[in-house]
Amino acid sequence: MANLHTQICGVSFSNPVIAASGTFGFGREFNEVYDISVLGGISTKGLTLEARLGNPTPRIAEGHGVILNAVGLQNPGVEKFIADDLPFLRSKGIVVIANVAGKTLEDYAEICRRLDGLVDMIELNISCPNVKCGGMAFGIYPESVEQVTSVAKGAMARTPLIVKLSPNVASIAENAQAAERGGADCISLINTITGMVIDVEKRKPILANVTGGVSGAGIKPIAVRMTYEACKAVKIPVIGMGGITCAEDALEFIIAGAHAVQVGTANFTDTLAMPKIIAGLNDWLDAHGVADIAMLRGTLKIG
Amino acid sequence: MRELIVKVVGNEEIAPGIYEIEFRLPEDINFRCGQFVNLSVGDGGHLLRRPFAILFYDRATHTAGVCYQVKGAGTKLLSEKKDGDELTCVIPLGNGFVLREEEKRVALIGGGVGVFPLLSVLGQYHDSDKHFRCYMGFRNASYVNTFGQFDHRSDALFVATDDGSFGRKGTAVSEFFADFEQAKPDVIFACGPIPMLRALKSGLAERNIHTPCYVSLEERMGCGIGACLVCVCHKANGQANVRVCKDGPVFEIGEVEI
Numbered sequence: 231m232a233n234l235h236t237q238i239c240g241v242s243f244s245n246p247v248i249a250a251s252g253t254f255g256f257g258r259e260f261n262e263v264y265d266i267s268v269l270g271g272i273s274t275k276g277l278t279l280e281a282r283l284g285n286p287t288p289r290i291a292e293g294h295g296v297i298l299n300a301v302g303l304q305n306p307g308v309e310k311f312i313a314d315d316l317p318f319l320r321s322k323g324i325v326v327i328a329n330v331a332g333k334t335l336e337d338y339a340e341i342c343r344r345l346d347g348l349v350d351m352i353e354l355n356i357s358c359p360n361v362k363c364g365g366m367a368f369g370i371y372p373e374s375v376e377q378v379t380s381v382a383k384g385a386m387a388r389t390p391l392i393v394k395l396s397p398n399v400a401s402i403a404e405n406a407q408a409a410e411r412g413g414a415d416c417i418s419l420i421n422t423i424t425g426m427v428i429d430v431e432k433r434k435p436i437l438a439n440v441t442g443g444v445s446g447a448g449i450k451p452i453a454v455r456m457t458y459e460a461c462k463a464v465k466i467p468v469i470g471m472g473g474i475t476c477a478e479d480a481l482e483f484i485i486a487g488a489h490a491v492q493v494g495t496a497n498f499t500d501t502l503a504m505p506k507i508i509a510g511l512n513d514w515l516d517a518h519g520v521a522d523i524a525m526l527r528g529t530l531k532i533g
Numbered sequence: 534m535r536e537l538i539v540k541v542v543g544n545e546e547i548a549p550g551i552y553e554i555e556f557r558l559p560e561d562i563n564f565r566c567g568q569f570v571n572l573s574v575g576d577g578g579h580l581l582r583r584p585f586a587i588l589f590y591d592r593a594t595h596t597a598g599v600c601y602q603v604k605g606a607g608t609k610l611l612s613e614k615k616d617g618d619e620l621t622c623v624i625p626l627g628n629g630f631v632l633r634e635e636e637k638r639v640a641l642i643g644g645g646v647g648v649f650p651l652l653s654v655l656g657q658y659h660d661s662d663k664h665f666r667c668y669m670g671f672r673n674a675s676y677v678n679t680f681g682q683f684d685h686r687s688d689a690l691f692v693a694t695d696d697g698s699f700g701r702k703g704t705a706v707s708e709f710f711a712d713f714e715q716a717k718p719d720v721i722f723a724c725g726p727i728p729m730l731r732a733l734k735s736g737l738a739e740r741n742i743h744t745p746c747y748v749s750l751e752e753r754m755g756c757g758i759g760a761c762l763v764c765v766c767h768k769a770n771g772q773a774n775v776r777v778c779k780d781g782p783v784f785e786i787g788e789v790e791i
Contacts, residue, residue, distance in 0.1 A: 255760035259779065263536055263623070263758065275762070283767075283774055288753040290763040292607070294578045299755065304762045304774060446580045498756050499573070499580045501536045501623050 232515030233522040234508070236270065238467045238489050239390035239415040241350050243270040243325050246523060247480065247508050250471050250494030251276055251329035251353065251394075252301065256315035257322065263501045268508060271325030273418075273492060274311065276355050278331055279341050281307035291427040291436035295448030297495055298425050300439035303331055308341055312348060327392065331355040338368075338378055339385040346386040354382050354414075357396030357421035369396040369421075372408035379412025390415040392469065395460065397423050402456045403463035410464045418469040418492065419460055420453045446495040447473045454482050461487025461528065475503065477510025487528040534623050534758060535562065539572075541618045542596060544611075548678040551646065552612050553588070555598040556620065562597075564590035566653035567629035567722075567749055567783050570599060571757030572622045574607040575614060583607055584754045584778065586650035586724075587625065597624070600649040600679075626757055627782045630654050630722050630747060632663060639663055640718035640744075641687070642733065644670040644705045644725025650749045650782075651724055652679055655686040664688050666716045670705030670729065674698035689716075706732045710740070723786075724749040730791045737786070746786040752777040766790060 234245035249257070249266075251273040257266050266272070284304025291298040306314070311328070319326045328349040332338040342352055356378055357369035368378040379393050393409035395402060397420040406417050422443025427436045435441070453472020461468045470483030471492035480491045496503035515523060543555035564587060571582040585599035603612050614620065630650075632639065639658075641651040648669050655665060665687040671677045677692060677699045684690050691708040692700035701708065706729055709716075721744055723733055730748050737746060755763035759779025767790040768775055775781065775789060 253756065253761055255762070259756070259758045259760040262534060284762065284765070287763075287765060289765070290581070290753050290755050292579060292581050295580065297580050297755070299761075299763060301762050304765065447577070495580055498582070498761070500621060501756070501758065 232512050232520060234511060236490055236523065238469070239351070241325055241390060243490060245270040245508050245511070246484070246490035247504055247511070248273055248325070248327065248469065248490055248492045249497070249504060250492035251355065252299070253494040253497045256311065257319055258315070260497070260501060261322070264505055267322045267324055268505050269324050270490060271327055271350070272319060273327040273329045273353050274315075275305050276303045276329045276331045277305050277308045277311055277341065278303060279308055279337055281305065281310065286438035288436060288438055291442060293425070293427055293444070293448070296444050296446040297498070298427060298437060298442035298444050299422070300437045300442035302439065308344055316348065325350045327351040327353050329353040329355050329394070335378060335381045338382045342382045342385040342391075345389065347388040349389060351390050351392055351416070352382070352386065353392040353394050353418060354379065355394055355421070357394055357398070369405070370399055372404045375405050375408040376412040379409045379414050383413035392416040392418050394421055395419040396421050397452065397456055402459045406460040406463045410466050414466060416467045416469060417460055417464060418471065420456050420472045423449055423452065445472070447475050449473045450479060450482070454486055457483050457488050458486040458530070474507070475499070477507050477514050480507055480511060481514065481526065484523065484526050485528070485530050487530070489527065534626055535560070536621070536623055538619050538621050541614045541616055541620065543616065544614050546612070547600065548676050550603045551600060551676070551678060552603065553598055553600045554611065554614065555596055558595040558597060558624070561592060561595055562590065562625055564597070564625045565629035565631070566657040567650050568625040568627045569782060570597065570622050570624040571626060571754065572599065573620050574610045575618060575620050576610050579607045579610065581607070581755065582622065582757060583611070584626070584757055586653065586749070588649055588652050589656045600646065602646050623757055626778060628780070630749070630783055632658060632720065636719040637663055638717060638719045639665050640709060640716055640721045641665055641667045642705045642709050642721065642723040642725070643668070644729040645672065645676070647725030647729070647749070648679060648683070651722060652682055654722060655683065659686060666712065666718065667691070668705040668708040668712070670694070670703070670708070670725070671699065704732065705729060706736060709733070710736055713742070718744055720744065721746040723747070727791060730786070734786050734791055747783050748786050748791070749782045750777050750784060750789070751782070754778050
């Protein structure tokens, strides 16, 4: 048995595989399929101060090797999460990362203040492509990335802050550095890539929202490249994600420099995807005589 | 619900572009009529599974069947599956149809591919004291399918087509209301396209009929198990959403916006 234990910002993960925000709800449904305490952690469905109903349907579409979603931050609001869902997640003994979004800087400060000390980490969603004022505006330019990071960090005394970066930007490295300057303890990337699918017969977009976020196996090379660029640009830990479906996929991100990974769309293709990835990581490390997954981190050989 | 690998044991075109696929499960499941399966199309390029109502589940052989319409690349791939091919799925999903003890006279209203979930109701209550009157609507004679299966299990069967090429010219809903006084159902189950369900809802309201009515809804889905919030519809008050996959797919007709 190889050591999969991973430490990020003083938070201890039993393994580096985390459920990605938006694909896993608050864990209850997947826990009906398998005991989710085997996971390293979960990043919750994006939370806002008030409950939101989200976008009209259809909210999902498909391309080859990818899907598009435009859920639009439907969530019960942070108070209901704290009352109804957090105790369940706590009972599973896994790292609980609250993914949060807001319309204004004040929203970000307030939701971070409310969750400070209640969850293990906060993941700042400044890159949701599916809602107007859903944070995307904050995620595009380095100046606003730094500003919203600084405001969120300033609102918290105890909980480490992850800033989730958008891929729909000019420079991942610059935005990663902006988050680091703003006080981020960790970076996660990539959020979905904005895309569109058209029904040719109807000459209409499939998604009611017209555009949506592209995710799934097909975006993995982009995600690996961006994770690599971010890891080179900052000193803080990086959590990589985008198209991971198996242990080898996860290892690409680790070798590129990531401390941990998140898995999203693969949960739709196989509800047991994450337990299989965790088992696969262990098998791979054992087969290659690697005692600790940390020994692979950032070991990319170039030239 | 379980994540299972299933083996195809039959896949036949039963009407133009409409197939019935049967598959064997590796273990027994607890199936209730009206539940569905989220089934892969067996190709790595299509990441989303397809949700299909389960037609029947045979406990003795662990075999289930679904009908589907070939609409795009995914269902086209599914239509090419042969006996022995393996597919993955999560099964069974959703709440399904439930008949209360006192509900003896049951009206089943199905339009197009919406007739399939209703077939499982007839299957489950085959040897019961329930009495079924069925109303089916199709585009034209070539789409009329599963007719025999409905016919031999129900007290009365009414079939209408849009162009009158089979049965009467009309819809499943018009057939239902024409027979309503005769039928006097204790409960109504319906599945079909949204215009059909709207016609049913407004028809019940206009006639001041308060018979309990449950509809099975369809929506594009992601996870199929209630986590991703993709397949929602508004509750009737517009102030909250329900998940078609987890809270449904069967809803009381007044509970949701149609």
